[in-house]
Amino acid sequence: MANIEELKSFATQVRRDIVRQVHKVNSGHPGGSLGCTEFLVALYQEIMDHDPSFNMDGIGEDIFFLSNGHISPVFYSVLARSGYFPVEELGTFRMINSRLQGHPTTHEGLPGVRIASGSLGQGMSVALGAAQAKKLNKDHKLVFTLHGDGELQEGQNWEAIMYAGANGVDNIISTVDVNGQQIDGSTDTVLNMGDLKAKFEAFGWDVLKVAEGNDIEKVIEGLKEAKQHTGKGKPVCVLLTTVMGNGVDFMMGTHEWHGKAPNDEQLESALAQNPETLGDY
Amino acid sequence: MKKYTYTEKQDTRSGFGAGLAELGKTNEKVVALCADLTPSLKMADFIEANPERFFQTGIAEANMMGMAAGLTIGGYIPYTGTFANFSTGRVYDQIRQSIAYSGKNVKICASHAGLTLGEDGATHQILEDIGLMKMLPGMTVINPCDYNQTKAATIAIAEHEGPVYLRFGRPKVPIFTPADQKFEIGKAIMLNEGTDVTIIATGHLVWEAIKAGEALEEKGISAEIINIHTIKPLDEEAIIKSVKKTGCVVSAEEHNFLGGLGESVARTLAEHHPAPQEFVATKDTFGESGTPEQLMDKYGLNAEAIVAASEKVIKRK
Ligand SMILES: Cc1ncc(C[n+]2csc(CCOP(=O)(O)OP(=O)(O)O)c2C)c(N)n1
Ligand SMILES: [Mg+2]
Numbered sequence: 001m002a003n004i005e006e007l008k009s010f011a012t013q014v015r016r017d018i019v020r021q022v023h024k025v026n027s028g029h030p031g032g033s034l035g036c037t038e039f040l041v042a043l044y045q046e047i048m049d050h051d052p053s054f055n056m057d058g059i060g061e062d063i064f065f066l067s068n069g070h071i072s073p074v075f076y077s078v079l080a081r082s083g084y085f086p087v088e089e090l091g092t093f094r095m096i097n098s099r100l101q102g103h104p105t106t107h108e109g110l111p112g113v114r115i116a117s118g119s120l121g122q123g124m125s126v127a128l129g130a131a132q133a134k135k136l137n138k139d140h141k142l143v144f145t146l147h148g149d150g151e152l153q154e155g156q157n158w159e160a161i162m163y164a165g166a167n168g169v170d171n172i173i174s175t176v177d178v179n180g181q182q183i184d185g186s187t188d189t190v191l192n193m194g195d196l197k198a199k200f201e202a203f204g205w206d207v208l209k210v211a212e213g214n215d216i217e218k219v220i221e222g223l224k225e226a227k228q229h230t231g232k233g234k235p236v237c238v239l240l241t242t243v244m245g246n247g248v249d250f251m252m253g254t255h256e257w258h259g260k261a262p263n264d265e266q267l268e269s270a271l272a273q274n275p276e277t278l279g280d281y
Numbered sequence: 282m283k284k285y286t287y288t289e290k291q292d293t294r295s296g297f298g299a300g301l302a303e304l305g306k307t308n309e310k311v312v313a314l315c316a317d318l319t320p321s322l323k324m325a326d327f328i329e330a331n332p333e334r335f336f337q338t339g340i341a342e343a344n345m346m347g348m349a350a351g352l353t354i355g356g357y358i359p360y361t362g363t364f365a366n367f368s369t370g371r372v373y374d375q376i377r378q379s380i381a382y383s384g385k386n387v388k389i390c391a392s393h394a395g396l397t398l399g400e401d402g403a404t405h406q407i408l409e410d411i412g413l414m415k416m417l418p419g420m421t422v423i424n425p426c427d428y429n430q431t432k433a434a435t436i437a438i439a440e441h442e443g444p445v446y447l448r449f450g451r452p453k454v455p456i457f458t459p460a461d462q463k464f465e466i467g468k469a470i471m472l473n474e475g476t477d478v479t480i481i482a483t484g485h486l487v488w489e490a491i492k493a494g495e496a497l498e499e500k501g502i503s504a505e506i507i508n509i510h511t512i513k514p515l516d517e518e519a520i521i522k523s524v525k526k527t528g529c530v531v532s533a534e535e536h537n538f539l540g541g542l543g544e545s546v547a548r549t550l551a552e553h554h555p556a557p558q559e560f561v562a563t564k565d566t567f568g569e570s571g572t573p574e575q576l577m578d579k580y581g582l583n584a585e586a587i588v589a590a591s592e593k594v595i596k597r598k
Contacts, residue, residue, distance in 0.1 A: 027400040069404065094400040096571030096579065102402035107567060118404030119366065120340055150317060153339035183317045184337065190317055191339025 002045055007216050009277035010081065011041045015247045016280060017077035019270040021093040021100075022261045028094060028102065031257040032148060033074035035179045035242035038216040040078040043144060047223045052083035054111035062141045063130060065115060067123020068148035068177065069103035070259065076100050079112035080281070087281040121154025123147065124174060128160055131172045142230055145174045150182030153191050158203070164235040165204025173226045173236045178213070179244040181255040196239055206234040213242035248273055282498055283473050285491045287457045291428035293449035293485075294392040298323025299428075300435025301360060301390075305331045308358070308439050314349055315362040316342045321451075322362035322392050346372045349387045350379040358439055359387050365394035365448055366407040369414060380444050381417040388438050389414075390447045394424075395535035396563070396580060397452045397485060397573040406568035412540020414446040415513045421466060422513040424448040424534075424542075426487035428456045430510060433464035441466055448484065450535075452573045455488050469516035475505035478591045479523040479530040483509045483542045486533040486561065486582060493587035504591060512542050517549045524550060529557045529594040533587050535577075538562035557597035559590035 014037050022028035044050065048062035055061075066075050073093065080087040085099070092098035099110040103118025115126045123145055131143040147157065164172060176196065184190045193199070200207045206229050210222035222238060229236045244258070245251030248270040251262075262270055304311040305327045313327055314336040328335045336352075338345040342363055349359035361368065368391035369376070380387045391410065398406050415422045421443060425431040431449045438445045458470075472487070473494050482490035487508045494504040505523050509516065524530050530550065532543035538560040550556050563580050577583050 025400055094402070094570045096569065096575045098570060100570075101404075102400050102570045103404040105403065107403065108569070116404055118402065119371065150340050153317075153341045155341060155343055182340065183321075184315075184319050190337055191341070 004217055007041055007045055010045060011037050011216060012274045013276065013278040014041060014074060014077045014081065015274045016271055016276060017090055018073040019248065019262055019267055020280070021073045021076070021090055023267045024091070025094040026261045028073055028261060029070040029259045030073065030262070031181065031244040031251060031255070031259070032068060032071040032177060032179065034246045034248060034251060035214065035244045036071055036074050036146065036177050037247065038214050038219045039146065039175060039177070039240060039242070040074050042216055042219045042223060044078050044082040046220050047227070048144065049141060054084055056114060058114065059137060059139055060141060062144060063114065064144040065117070065123045065127045065130070066104055066146055067117055068120065068146060068151050069117030072100070072102065072104050075104060081278065084112035085110065090281045120148070120151045121156045124157055124160035127172060127174070128164055128169055131169050134171055142227065143172045145172065147174065147176050148182070149176055149178045149180065149187050149193070150190065152176060152193060152196070161200065161203045161205065168233045169235050170231055170233050173223070173230065173238060175238040175240050178239050178241045181244045181258060183255060183258055185255055200237045204234060205237045206232070207237045207239060209239045211241050213240040214246045282494065285457045285472070287455035289456050290453040291456055292451055292453050293425060293428060293431040294321070294451060295323050296425070296428035296431030297390055297392065297435050297447070297449050298326060300432040302326035302330065304436060304439055305334070310356060310358045311360060311439055312336065312352055312357045313360045313362060314338055314345050316340055316345050316367065318363050321364070322390070324362055342367045342372045343375050346375040347379050350383060350385045353385045353387060360390050361387065362390050362392070364405060365391035365410045366405055369410040369446070370407060373413060377417060381420050384419060385444060386442055388445045388447060390435070392449055393451045394448045395450060395485070396568045396576040396582065397450050397535065399451065399573045399576065400570050402570040403567040408537045408563050408568060409540060410448060411512055411534070411536045411542065415545065419443060420513065421445040421511065422448070423466065423511050424484040425510045426484055426508055427454055427458050429460050429462065430458045430464065433462060434510065437464035437466060450485060452485070454485055457488065457491070467511045467514045467516055469519035470508040470510065471519070472506040472508055473504065475503035475527065477503045477527055478595055479505045479507065479527045480533065480587060480591065481507045481509050481520060481530060481542070481546055482533040483512060485535050489582070489584045490533055490587055492584035493591065496584060496588050497591055502591065502595065509542060512545060515545050515549060517553070520546055520549055521553045524554055524556045528598045531559045531561060531587060531590045531594055533561035535582055536562055538564055557594050559594040561586050561590050
C-alpha cells in the first residue's frame with residue numbers, strides 16, 4: 001500500500017488541478033469534483049488494478065465508469081496524474097479542440113474514458129453491460145462506478161439497480177457520492193430519496209456505508225471491504241458520505257459551488273489552502 | 282434596406298423567465314415544472330410568486346413529462362423546463378405517447394439549445410431537437426431569436442391549444458425585435474425585402490442573417506431576410522412568395538442540416554417552387570466544448586458563413 005501521506009499530497013495536488021482547470025475557462029463543476037477527490041485518488045492509486053496504457057476493452061483489469069460526468073475535473077486530474085495522458089493537457093480543459101471535453105467523452109479519444117457521460121443516469125446500465133462482458137470473458141476483474149446522489153433521481157438508475165440485483169451481477173461496485181447537494185438545493189429539499197441503503201437492499205444489493213468519504217484512509221478501507229463482498233451473488237453498493245467542495249473552505253457544504261468557477265481572488269485562496277505537492281501542470 | 286440596431290444584449294432564456302413570470306400573474310391555469318435546473322431556466326420569479334403552481338421533479342425528466350401530461354387533465358397549462366437535450370432526446374417516447382399522440386396541452390420549454398451552450402460540450406449540445414420535435418404529429422415548434430421575441434412567444438403559446446416545443450438558448454444576444462411585437466405562431470417576419478437571394482433564419486442565426494444582409498449590400502447584393510420563428514407550422518406562403526422573387530435561398534439555423542429548418546424549407550420548395558438552396562447549419566456532426574463564438578465560427582454558423590452561402594447560391598441560379 002502506498003504511504004498515506006503520499007496519497008494525501010496526491011489529493012492536494014488534484015484539488016489544485018480542479019480549481020485551476022475550472023478557473024481558467026470560467027466554467028465547470030468544482031463542488032462535486034472536490035468532494036470526490038479522495039475517492040478517485042484511492043481508486044486509481046490504491047484499489048484498482050488498471051493499466052494506464054489504456055485499452056478500451058479493459059480485459060484483465062479493473063475498469064471504472066464515471067456516471068456523474070460533470071465532475072470531469074477530478075476525473076481528468078486523477079487520470080493524468082495516474083499516467084493516462086500528459087498532465088499539461090489539463091490546461092486545455094473545456095477549450096476548443098481539446099480532448100478534455102466539458103463532460104468525459106470517447107469521441108475525442110481521451111485515454112481512460114470508456115463511455116460518454118454528462119447526461120445523468122446512464123452510467124450504471126453501461127457498467128452492467130461491461131460487467132456481464134467480463135463474466136462472458138471469464139475475466140475476474142471488477143467494474144467500479146460513481147454516481148451523484150441527485151443523479152439517483154433518474155429512473156434509469158433504478159432499472160439498472162433492479163437488473164443487477166435480480167441477475168446477481170456481483171462483479172460491480174457502485175459508489176454513490178452522498179454529498180446531499182444538487183443544483184437547486186439539498187437533495188432532501190429537491191426530491192427526498194429517503195433511505196438509500198434500504199432502497200438498494202430492497203433491490204437485492206449488498207450495501208456498505210463509508211461515513212468519512214473525505215478521509216482517504218477510511219475510503220481505502222471501505223473500498224477494500226467492498227471488494228471482499230464481490231463474487232458472492234450480489235452487486236455491491238458503497239454509500240460514500242462526502243462534503244461538496246471539500247478542501248476549499250468557502251466552497252464546502254453548499255450547492256452554490258456545484259457548477260461555478262472561482263474568480264481570481266477565490267482561486268488564490270483555494271490554492272493557498274492546497275499547496276503545490278506534485279507540481280502544477 | 283432597413284437598419285437594425287440594439288442597445289442591449291440578453292439571453293433568450295431570460296425572455297422565457299420573464300414571460301413565465303408574467304403568465305404567473307395573468308393566467309391562473311399556467312403551472313410550471315422543472316427537473317433541478319431552475320437557475321439555468323430563469324424560473325425563480327415564477328416560483329417565488331406562485332410556489333403552489335410549481336412542481337420540482339428532481340433530476341427525472343421522464344417523470345416530469347408524464348406529470349405535465351397529467352396536469353392538463355384537469356385544465357392546467359404546464360410549462361416544463363430543462364435543457365433542450367433533456368427536453369427532447371432524453372424523453373422522446375414520453376413526449377410522443379403521453380403528450381403528442383394523446384394531444385395534451387403541454388409547453389415543452391427548452392433552454393441551452395445548440396452549440397452556444399458552449400463549454401459543457403456535446404453531451405449537452407443538442408443539434409437534433411428541431412428534427413425530433415417537428416416529426417411529431419401535432420407538435421408546434423418555435424425557435425425565437427431574441428429576448429423580446431422569446432418572452433412574447435412564451436406568453437403567446439399559453440393561448441394556443443396543443444403541444445408546443447419552445448427552443449431558446451444560453452448566450453446573451455442582441456435584442457432587436459420590438460418589445461411590443463405581437464407573437465403570431467406560424468407567421469414569418471419579413472425583416473428586409475430584397476431581390477437577389479432569400480435568407481431564412483431562425484433563433485440565434487437571425488441576427489447573423491441581418492449582419493450578413495448588410496455585408497451583402499456592400500457587395501451590391503440585395504438580400505431578402507425572413508425570420509422564421511415558427512418552424513412548424515411553417516409559413517410556406519411567405520417562403521414560396523419570396524423565393525419566386527429571388528430565385529434562390531439560404532437557410533440558417535443552429536441545428537443539424539438533417540432534420541432542421543432548412544429541410545422544411547427544401548421540402549416546401551420542392552413541392553411548390555424548386556430553387557437552389559444552401560444550408561448554413563451543422564453538417565451531421567456533434568458539437569464540442571468551446572466558447573459560443575469559437576464554436577459558431579468553427580462550425581460555420583455566423584454572418585460570414587451566410588454571406589458565403591448567399592454568394593454561392595446566387596451562382597447556382
Ligand atoms: C439527464 C440530466 N438532467 C439534468 C442535468 C443537469 N445537471 C447536471 S449536474 C446536476 C445535479 C446533479 O446532482 P448530483 O448528482 O447530486 O451531483 P453534485 O451536484 O452533487 O455534484 C444536474 C441537474 C444533466 N446533466 N443530465
Ligand atoms: Mg450530490
